[in-house]
Amino acid sequence: MLRALATLLLFQCFGEGLSMGLHVPVPGPVIGLLLLFGYLLIRPSAVDSIEPTALELLRHLSLLFVPAGVGIMVAADKVRGEGLAIVVALVVSTTLAIAVTALVTRALMRRQVRRARMNTPSEL
Template sequence: MLAALATLLVFQCLGEGLSYLFHIPVPGPVVGMLLLLGYVALRPASAATLEGTALEILKHLSLLFVPAGVGIMVSASALRGDVLAVALSVAISTALAIAVTALVMRAMLRRQRRLSGGPGERA
């Protein structure tokens, strides 16, 4: 578990470093995740090693939102004049995320039915 955690942290640090060094307009952790995806694609056996640790971290994912929540509460006075804009952007982005997720899920279910030739297949 320690080696897997170290691997995850190394890729996050690599992503941060590359994002900073090359002024990439993408957050470092996202770059690190893309690097990790490439690593797992090249070495599929490493996915099994990382899976247990990743699932354990995901069990406690809600704790990772505490610093962001505290940051919002601390800077709430700075957002006081933009409450309507923030609320609208959150509502619209949430609705769009739900709609896109539903469309992708629908397309994947259709594809799965088509590939398996199961019941409910539409022409």
């Protein structure tokens, strides 16, 4: 478990380093996640060692939002005048996320149907 956790944190650190070093407007953890994804594509056997730890972290994901919630409470006076902008950003981003998810799901379902048709032997 420690090795898997160290691997996850290492990729997050790589992502942070690249984000800061290259001045990319993408958060370091996102870059680290993409690097980890690439690593797992190249070396699929690593999935078995990382998966149990990642699943355990996901089970307790809500605890990881506590520091962010505390940060929002501390900065509440700075955010107070930006209520409308925050609501608009939340509504737009949620709508976009739902729309993209629906489009991707629809495309994958069509692809699955096409593959099923190709694999079904035709009747003579």
